[in-house]
Amino acid sequence: MQGIIRQLPMIVANQIAAGEVILRPSSAVKELMENSIDAGATQIKLLVKNSGKSYVQVIDNGSGMNPDDAQMCFLRHATSKLTQAEDLYSLTTKGFRGEALASIAAIAQVELKTKREEDELGTFVRIEHNEVLQIEPCMTENGTSISVKNIFFNIPARRNFLKSDKEELRQIMIEFERLAISHPSIEMSLYHNDHILLQLDKTTYNKRILQIFGAHLAPKIVEFREQTPIMSLMGYVSKPMHSSKSYKSKQFIYVNGRYVKSPLMYRACQSAYHGLIPSDHYLFLVLFVDIQPDLVDINVHPQKYEVKFVDEQMVFKIVEAAIKRSLTAYQLAPSLDFSLDPQFQNLPSVSRPINKRTQGNSLELVNPTSISANRPQLTHHRDNVAQQWQTLFQGNTQEEENSVKQLNLLNEVSYSTEMGKIFIPKQKIILCHPNGKSLQIIDLKNGFERVLFERLYKQSQRISIQQLLFPEPLYLEMQELLVLEEILANIQDIGYILEKKDKEFQILGVPAHIEVESHSEVIQKIIQEFMTIYRAKTDILENYYKSLSRISALYHPYHWSQEEIENFLSQLFSCENPHISPTGKQILTYLTLD
Numbered sequence: 001m002q003g004i005i006r007q008l009p010m011i012v013a014n015q016i017a018a019g020e021v022i023l024r025p026s027s028a029v030k031e032l033m034e035n036s037i038d039a040g041a042t043q044i045k046l047l048v049k050n051s052g053k054s055y056v057q058v059i060d061n062g063s064g065m066n067p068d069d070a071q072m073c074f075l076r077h078a079t080s081k082l083t084q085a086e087d088l089y090s091l092t093t094k095g096f097r098g099e100a101l102a103s104i105a106a107i108a109q110v111e112l113k114t115k116r117e118e119d120e121l122g123t124f125v126r127i128e129h130n131e132v133l134q135i136e137p138c139m140t141e142n143g144t145s146i147s148v149k150n151i152f153f154n155i156p157a158r159r160n161f162l163k164s165d166k167e168e169l170r171q172i173m174i175e176f177e178r179l180a181i182s183h184p185s186i187e188m189s190l191y192h193n194d195h196i197l198l199q200l201d202k203t204t205y206n207k208r209i210l211q212i213f214g215a216h217l218a219p220k221i222v223e224f225r226e227q228t229p230i231m232s233l234m235g236y237v238s239k240p241m242h243s244s245k246s247y248k249s250k251q252f253i254y255v256n257g258r259y260v261k262s263p264l265m266y267r268a269c270q271s272a273y274h275g276l277i278p279s280d281h282y283l284f285l286v287l288f289v290d291i292q293p294d295l296v297d298i299n300v301h302p303q304k305y306e307v308k309f310v311d312e313q314m315v316f317k318i319v320e321a322a323i324k325r326s327l328t329a330y331q332l333a334p335s336l337d338f339s340l341d342p343q344f345q346n347l348p349s350v351s352r353p354i355n356k357r358t359q360g361n362s363l364e365l366v367n368p369t370s371i372s373a374n375r376p377q378l379t380h381h382r383d384n385v386a387q388q389w390q391t392l393f394q395g396n397t398q399e400e401e402n403s404v405k406q407l408n409l410l411n412e413v414s415y416s417t418e419m420g421k422i423f424i425p426k427q428k429i430i431l432c433h434p435n436g437k438s439l440q441i442i443d444l445k446n447g448f449e450r451v452l453f454e455r456l457y458k459q460s461q462r463i464s465i466q467q468l469l470f471p472e473p474l475y476l477e478m479q480e481l482l483v484l485e486e487i488l489a490n491i492q493d494i495g496y497i498l499e500k501k502d503k504e505f506q507i508l509g510v511p512a513h514i515e516v517e518s519h520s521e522v523i524q525k526i527i528q529e530f531m532t533i534y535r536a537k538t539d540i541l542e543n544y545y546k547s548l549s550r551i552s553a554l555y556h557p558y559h560w561s562q563e564e565i566e567n568f569l570s571q572l573f574s575c576e577n578p579h580i581s582p583t584g585k586q587i588l589t590y591l592t593l594d
Contacts (some may be wrong), residue, residue, distance in 0.1 A: 447578070529543075
């Protein structure tokens with residue numbers, strides 16, 4: 001009786017395996033550029049057409065291959081990086097599995113030209129469906145040039161899952177930047193449809209970062225270094241005052257020169273900033289970790305993005321202490337407690353002084369008993385608290401007047417309105433007592449976000465524009481420029497007038513009804529949110545107004561007069577949904593006197 005289990009044909013097996021390694025054109029870019037780096041190239045040129053969907057070419061001046069290797073490299077699990085299982089624990093190269101070229105050849109049409117310096121002629125190989133169609137000697141430069149044409153041409157279903165040209169090009173740029181950051185000694189260039197997008201000269205780590213992200217980043221970041229017997233760290237982090245929500249996509253971690261996605265290290269870096277930045281903000285981060293190869297496993301993920309450490313707790317503590325030390329060394333944070341477990345006390349980040357300038361400064365320790373002696377004693381009981389709330393809303397009593405005076409001393413604001421007495425503590429919330437039975441707590445920012453959103457959405461066809469006397473510059477990274485060009489028409493629908501000069505934009509006009517200090521920051525945040533949040537949603541204009549209203553509410557000055565407060569409350573309660581902001585945050589809360 002014949003069984004039902006059969007071995008798949010090689011071409012089908014290769015296409016299945018390719019789905020784990022080559023997800024989109026940017027995956028092919030990553031694998032080809034990593035091969036160039038492993039080959040010792042000092043110059044790498046990346047050329048793409050139609051966002052990589054029709055053409056990707058990587059040209060390098062690396063070591064090249066002889067005719068046999070030029071044909072063998074397309075076989076699955078054929079590699080020069082290791083020969084036995086033990087080699088997996090001492091890897092120093094980007095690739096090692098021997099799957100990349102075989103996977104690419106299974107789903108695209110590939111042409112290879114390669115030549116070693118000692119050879120007179122190079123080798124040309126043309127391959128399709130993992131089948132070699134042509135191999136012959138050729139004239140070519142030293143190094144390797146590999147072209148990938150019509151990716152997923154034989155798997156139409158996979159091709160249909162590719163995103164827009166702008167998004168696929170953005171993904172290619174992400175992979176290009178990740179490799180460029182970690183290899184500043186290599187000249188790299190990126191061309192799209194014969195137009196140069198990035199030209200990176202040989203330089204240092206910090207200058208390479210500025211080459212990619214712009215010189216305006218220089219005063220916002222600091223460098224840190226740490227050396228321990230187990231691992232060494234070097235990197236760049238943003239100063240606490242320059243943290244941003246958009247920096248979540250600007251965190252680059254490299255382990256032994258390989259870009260990785262490590263939640264452990266992300267948490268360690270964020271923990272070092274605990275209490276120094278808002279909980280929903282992130283730091284710009286470039287972190288290079290060199291660790292003994294036998295203490296880390298990189299053979300975890302098909303795309304080699306994930307790593308596992310033998311001692312994760314130790315790695316966490318070392319990274320956290322190194323960044324804390326850098327913040328204090330640059331006097332960007334108060335004196336931080338570096339006390340760790342006893343096993344970490346001998347780390348340089350803990351034991352050695354910060355710098356010579358701080359040696360003369362001593363901190364006087366305060367006796368804890370003196371603190372408690374001077375601390376106000378809380379003696380109010382629950383009944384007293386209830387009486388105080390009732391007294392607060394009982395007309396013009398002496399206690400109420402005293403309470404108002406105390407609030408004013410703390411920069412609080414209070415008004416008498418049709419809704420009763422209104423208090424606005426710290427210009428953040430509104431407390432009012434409209435029905436005598438419950439206390440209304442209104443989040444000022446979330447409420448203004450709702451009012452502004454509905455006003456913007458209803459007035460989208462009749463927006464007034466205010467011309468700027470002096471154009472405001474708009475500094476964008478290359479990825480952000482690509483997104484802006486894609487959504488430029490929608491940005492103009494909101495009420496912005498932008499003009500492009502060379503590769504930069506400037507703002508000539510702004511919506512007259514939006515009050516913010518920096519319109520360039522508003523546009524940057526809209527671009528970031530489009531890239532990370534709203535790309536998959538359909539109503540683009542509505543999402544723009546959600547972003548714009550949220551960002552405008554965040555930066556709006558809330559020093560309102562009584563008339564403005566009453567007008568705001570009137571508009572809020574006339575909204576379709578006054579209880580929830582457009583981004584889903586609660587606006588109204590009710591507390592009973594009990």
